[in-house]
Amino acid sequence: MNKNASAVGRKAIKAINDLAAHRGPDGEGFFFGKQFALGHRRLAILDLSRDGHQPMAYGKRYVITFSGEIFNYLEIREQLLLDGYRFSSETDTEVILCAYDKWGTACVERFNGMWAFCLYDREKDILFCSRDRFGIKPFYYSDTPRRFVFGSEIKQVLCGKGGSAVANVRAVRDFLIEGYSDHTRETFFDGVSALAAGHNLVYSLRSHRVDERRYYTLTARDDLPALDEWAASERFLAELHRSVAYRMRSDVKVGTCLSGGLDSSAIAALSSAVTRATSSARFQAIHAKGGSGRLDESGFARDLAAKCDIDLFVIEPSVDDFIEAIDEVVYCQEEPFATPSIFMQYFVFQKAKQIGCKVVLDGQGGDEVLLGYERYYSAYLRSLPWHAAIREFFSITGHSRLSPREVLGYLLYFSVSRIRIARLKRKFAYVRPEYLLRFPNIANLNAACRNVRALQRMEIERFQLPHLLRYADRNSMRHSVEARLPFLDHQLVEAAFAVSTRFKIRNGWTKHILRVALAGLVPDNILWRKVKLGFEAPDAAWLEAAGADMQAAIGRSAIVKHMCKDKPDFDKIDRGTLWRLYSIAKWEAIYSVQLTAGAGESPRSSGCSNPNRTPHPIRMN
Template sequence: MCGIAGVVHRDRRAQESELAAMAERIGHRGPEDTGFYLADGFGIAHTRLAIIDIAGGHQPIFDARKRYAIVCNGEIYNFPELRAELEALGRQFSCESDSEVALQAFAAWGRESFKRLHGMFAFALYDHLTQELWLVRDRLGIKPLYYAVLPDRVLFASELKALLPQMPKVELHEGALAQYFQNQYSTGEDTIVRGIRRVPAGHALRIDARLGIERQRWWSALDVAPRKLDQRQALEEWEPLIAQVMREHVRSDVPYGLFLSGGVDSAVLLGLLTKHQSTPVRTFSIGYSDARMRDELDDAARIAQHFGAHHTPIRLSPAQVFHRLPRSVWAADDLMRDYACLPTLALAEAASRELKVVFSGEGGDEAFAGYGRYRPGAAERFYKSLRFGGSGGFRVRAELDAAWTRKLFVPELQPALAAYRQGVVAAWQQTPKSWSDLQRRQYVDLVGNLPDDLLVKGDRMLMSFSVEGRVPLVDHRVIEFGLALPDSLKVSKKAGKTFIKHWAEGFIPKDHLWQPKRGFHVPVGEWLAGAFLDGLRDKLPRSEAIRRWCDAASVRQLLAGDTAQRSREIWSLLQFAIWHRLFIEQTASAPGAEEDPLAWL
């Protein structure tokens, strides 16, 4: 797991100093080694966290004739199989790194090689002969990759923070900002910073020396065809498939662990990981020491005991979790409001003291339809479809109260705020006619909420403490299998993810599998009170971000009186103000692990 960055200049040579400046800002992604390569106007940089070939995996990596150079972030899980195939074709390898397989595969098969790679990856590959740079991102967007096209150069990096100092000016993108307020994250190619874009999941960009850019979509879930299978037939395919996926995912030259919640997906992963090692799996769970809200520690401990895991429950006070907000905002990089970033950050900090690799269960709900929103009642669906057209009544509600949205934000932001459903509607309308509405709901989340919220949380919170996160249930084979399953195997009137639950009854207690889905709750309402709220009433309206994008009188009104019913609105403004201070006003070094959020206003 690593960080990558680089530049393509049109009319001058790339400089190591500019690469070093970008690499320094993503040093947390790879604190063990740094490498640079310059070729005329092209420059690539790499920061390394050694997971495979610890001694010999320095990057950039070159082929024997020095035609190609690659820097890679992520893991190519099927590298042993591909390496054997490539060596049989005569390709000569210089090290044992999985990243070299991506280089040698491209040398052998060109752009068709992307489809041969199993894993999570974002890489930059330079071709001396054609003077072209390829930027390639994995199928589901597990690993991040940003780029900016300027008049005289193209920049790219694993995180926004590496690009910001290189930008001629930093301005906010109104559409992405509105998506943050209305959806809790921005999605699509535009980021919160105007001019910086995401390389879309499953895409490659080819950049030439004159800054010409060609886009290629090399994988899409839209190509998945529905299948007619019964439970027996599906299980016959599923069991060898998930066995192969896990065999590939556990490949590592360092120990690994698991974030264990009280839910189904992490319990399934613990059962699968237990089959692949003879010693107890290292597991971590988090809860609250004095919050009124129930946590998942008891459920997690029970599952850990069931599988004989070496388990660590972490109990933090709500204040300890809350004081991780500045660090989590810095770590997330791209502006997003997901309360679960806070406990995930605390878990990453604890795991980093002894591990470099941690598994987690993201993707199971999207692949196998686990969310309640995937199975609405007929009346609910009819009403929402009638009132909000274009997406079958799916994802129609904005995160913030409409009355407050109209009052809080400046007039120039209102059109973008009103268009918050555009991404959902566009994704829904792209789907094939042969798909069911359940599959359409899954797809909307697979191209929006999963890559731009859940996977951002997983990648950035862990990488801020130099820990690699592995998500087997986001493997493209798992996603394709789950998406193609008939609706009747995935949902019933009372439950979602029924295929996985029936299968897992063979090794997980049934009462754990079939308990109602709760999700991980964060006691935000308990934090917005007392002395902190008094300080917030004083400081938030004076924030540069709030003064620029909000109506000051409405912000004061929002913070007055009982705030219990306004926590989303208040939290959204608080987090935006901290993000703006960190990335726009000062672009300073990272906050500490625990700091008073008021200090960052």
């Protein structure tokens, strides 16, 4: 969008579009307005014919570019047919257009799915943009005096706004010291924002004003709290089965990730059942083996595959695979990330592409909606009467990997912000003091630990789920694979949110309601596992092999030097902090990130470079 009323040239929009070629290798398309242009890369999932081409027009009034899936599109389509609408394709894209024509911007409230789209309304002279309720699909934008640019990936926005890449030091600070990312609308790049989950954005082509409004707030369904545990578990299983069935709707092959943990096993078991009911082909799953001993979950994955008649593929990425993929994954993720386990996920989707699974289901979201993390114990214990809390305390030590001392540590660490802040100040004593003055994120989270539901909402909306969704989206789409997340069906999330906490954590077991619901469907050794991993990477071996390069990269980082008053002592830094420093340094190098802005916007940006270039695929200065 050029705000000076000049037309957007084909070369400019194609350069932006090409940077997302991996997100849609099945075709490209463009629409040119008077002062704006829309580009689209197609990943054909529904209606593989030319009828699914985008940008898609409806009549002479609407044009849309859409990423994602509306899983209940068949039900909405039937309703629209009764109201007199007619369709020329079998796509969910056309359903969005007709739904907008009937219900306006409120149409998104009827969608069950994951989406990021921009719809041009000629009559109102607006661009109506929307992002799904939990932010599964990305939407980034930049609004400068000269241009408004948006895209599914940050590299597209950097290219479109025509400037150098400048670090958002606030985001870097939160990531390095507190370990948080994707927790605000800001990105690691100054001037690039994310459209918040559950929000619409309307851009006026007349006034060039941006109006961003929330359309969804997570609320508990009022028809579930009165149910007993057995009825609640049956209801939850029914919701999960419906969600899985919705996400099996596809005109291409569907598979799943299978770590061997409870969430991925639930999805795999239900998906295989849906497949057996409709096809003679065996359902396929992919497992990433993290090594031997504690990290090896392949036995659990094989047990599930045998019980559910699943064709299982096991991969075991090596140290060499990790080192060879570092630059590619950093480029793929676009922003620093907190753990090398992201590489395991990357290799899983790489394998999915190799075996022809264009759609892959994933168990992401199960821990957030069912209180699967051990830190929830703190809020749970505080919510109980003292005598019940003591009894539950000892149940936790028997049904989790935590010792009594560790449970007490969790209770204090996640309840008293002063303890966490003091520990971080000691740990990061080499960081400049101005970055250690305030810790609002920790203060907010620890305050929420007084109430389980408040903590759960904060984890879903800000501090846990958003960065996990970014990892999954980038890793899957880099391989032209669509990741679908049954645990994040909004109806299922609302149902889980309403269920009593004592059903989600019971006798020390996290996600108790899911364990009860899956009895007989999933092997008992998976149902009642105490240790939670989930595609855990062999961090120690990988980081030891990359140690020299990591220290050298950190030493070259202008951002690290700017933030630190002393040189980090690598002999005293824990692996997690070392990785975060390295992740910042590699991101800075690969995207040529600067600490301050250059001369401003220029008509040329080498950010619009070949998206497949390696090992340093993009340069921004």
